[in-house]
Amino acid sequence: MTLQEIIDRLNLTVLTEKKDFTAITPSGVYASDLLSCVMAGAHRRGLWITLQSHVNIVAVAALLDLSAVIITEGSTPEPDVIQKANREEVTLLLTPAPTYTVAGKLWELGLREG
Amino acid sequence: MKTYTAELHVHTVVSPCAAVEMIPPLIVDEALSRGINLIAITDHNTTANVAAVQEAARETGLAVLPGMELQTKEEIHLLCLFDTLEQAEAWQAHVDIHLPDLPNNIDYFGEQFVVDATGDFIRREPRLLITSANLSLENAVAGVHRLGGLAIPAHVNRKAFSLFANLGFLPPDVPVDGLEISRHITPDEARRQFPQLQHYPLIQSGDVHFLHEFLGANRFTIARPTIAELKLALQGQAGRRLEIRPAEKTT
Numbered sequence: 001m002t003l004q005e006i007i008d009r010l011n012l013t014v015l016t017e018k019k020d021f022t023a024i025t026p027s028g029v030y031a032s033d034l035l036s037c038v039m040a041g042a043h044r045r046g047l048w049i050t051l052q053s054h055v056n057i058v059a060v061a062a063l064l065d066l067s068a069v070i071i072t073e074g075s076t077p078e079p080d081v082i083q084k085a086n087r088e089e090v091t092l093l094l095t096p097a098p099t100y101t102v103a104g105k106l107w108e109l110g111l112r113e114g
Numbered sequence: 115m116k117t118y119t120a121e122l123h124v125h126t127v128v129s130p131c132a133a134v135e136m137i138p139p140l141i142v143d144e145a146l147s148r149g150i151n152l153i154a155i156t157d158h159n160t161t162a163n164v165a166a167v168q169e170a171a172r173e174t175g176l177a178v179l180p181g182m183e184l185q186t187k188e189e190i191h192l193l194c195l196f197d198t199l200e201q202a203e204a205w206q207a208h209v210d211i212h213l214p215d216l217p218n219n220i221d222y223f224g225e226q227f228v229v230d231a232t233g234d235f236i237r238r239e240p241r242l243l244i245t246s247a248n249l250s251l252e253n254a255v256a257g258v259h260r261l262g263g264l265a266i267p268a269h270v271n272r273k274a275f276s277l278f279a280n281l282g283f284l285p286p287d288v289p290v291d292g293l294e295i296s297r298h299i300t301p302d303e304a305r306r307q308f309p310q311l312q313h314y315p316l317i318q319s320g321d322v323h324f325l326h327e328f329l330g331a332n333r334f335t336i337a338r339p340t341i342a343e344l345k346l347a348l349q350g351q352a353g354r355r356l357e358i359r360p361a362e363k364t365t
Contacts, residue, residue: 033189035282054188054250056281078250 001025001109003067003091006047010105012070012093015077016085026067029111031103035060042066047111049102053077055084062088072099115353118339120152120332121145123183123193123268123294123319126163128239130224133324137233138163138170140325145176150330152339154179154195158243159209161202162228168199169231177339183268184209185246186254191268191275193294194258197341201261208257212247251281252288259289264341264348269296269321270311271304283310292348294319297329301358315348318358333357 004021007014030042031049035056042048042064050057053075061069068091071077076094077085085092095102124141125132145153155164155178164180171178180202181195196202217240218226226239249257251267258265267277267284270293277284277293284290292315295304301318305311320329335355336343346354 034279036279039282052188052280054281055252055285056283059285060282 001111003047006106006109006111007093009109010070010095010097010102012095015071015082015092015094016090019089019091021091024067026111028113029103029106030113031099033099039063043113047106049099049106051075051099053081055081057081057092058085058088058090061085061090067091068093070095070102072097072102115335115337118152118177118334118336119148119150119330120154120317120334121150121320121322121328121330122152122154122179122181122195122266122317122332123156124153124322124328125157125183126155126167127225127227127229127233128160128163128243129157129183129323130218130220130226130244131158131323132224134225134227135325136323137229138167138231139233141167142171142174142176144325144328145330146174148328148330150328151175152177152179152334154181154193156181156183156193156195158183159185159213159245159247160239160243161199161206162239164202165199166229166231179339179341182206182209184249184254185244185275186251187246187248188251188280189246189275190251190277190280192251192254192258193264193266193268194254195264195266195341195344196258196261197263201263205258205261205263209247209249212249213241214245214248216242216245218242251277252285255288255290262341264291264344266290266292266294266317268294268319271295271299271308278308278310284314290314291345292317296321297327315350315356316358317348317356331358333359 003024028043318331
């Protein structure tokens with residue numbers, strides 16, 4: 001499953017600069033809003049679902065080389081967060097859906113923990 | 115220069131999680147009985163009982179700084195400390211705009227009593243105080259500083275409502291005045307466990323929800339109990355300093 005398919009199927013808004021998302025296949029999925037847990041538990045090159053939109057999500061995503069961060073509940077990041085994500089080449093995706101719904105849809109698409 | 119034994123994180127009965135004994139005269143008596151002569155009143159998202167505690171402490175030798183324990187939108191607890199009631203009330207007005215208008219559920223969260231200096235009931239605070247204001251950590255720190263206050267993330271070593279748990283680390287460009295550790299850890303242990311602490315001044319607090327939780331672990335050497343003096347002590351400047359050690363119980 002490519003990131004482009006995930007973006008299309010879940011109708012996600014791409015907040016950061018476009019990349020060739022058809023070339024990215026996330027390694028797994030992790031969901032948490034505690035960044036300390038994410039740093040310990042998320043998969044390298046995986047997807048991360050969270051409603052945190054603080055600038056530290058960019059640092060965590062860069063640290064783990066995540067495929068993308070899916071920000072839920074329409075929790076729109078500040079412009080400086082998006083700028084930093086672009087500098088770090090981190091992809092931020094936004095949805096009005098809650099974390100549970102996003103996780104459920106990804107599971108239905110066949111993505112498992114990793 | 116004078117030594118102040120300080121407890122900078124004290125709740126009153128307006129915090130739904132605080133014990134009913136946390137009324138102004140008992141707070142003042144308990145602090146003084148432990149040799150504590152400087153406290154800050156820091157209820158969740160409110161300054162409603164600050165003036166009552168200040169009045170109860172008048173001419174007792176206990177200095178009472180107005181404050182608040184703000185919950186940011188990242189669910190981080192931030193101590194906001196001020197010199198004057200006017201500054202604290204200006205901060206309250208700003209926080210009020212960003213607090214959701216949810217009613218308190220007394221059965222789940224507890225009573226939120228606003229009281230007078232003797233501890234007598236004035237009113238119930240109807241809004242739920244144990245919730246996040248829609249203010250980011252960065253915005254909150256900047257807002258407190260604009261009003262001349264101190265901003266100190268609370269109990270950073272804990273698992274809940276903590277800077278390190280929720281955000282992983284403190285972004286280096288957020289100018290907090292210090293970091294607070296809880297009673298559950300020593301400063302040395304905390305610095306080992308969280309290497310980032312080495313770059314910031316530390317205070318230790320009892321996060322006092324019950325009278326027996328006063329620690330008085332902070333010994334400030336300062337000229338007077340003001341925000342400017344505390345700031346100098348946190349930075350170890352101009353002969354001001356802060357030492358953390360447990361208070362001796364005098365009763």
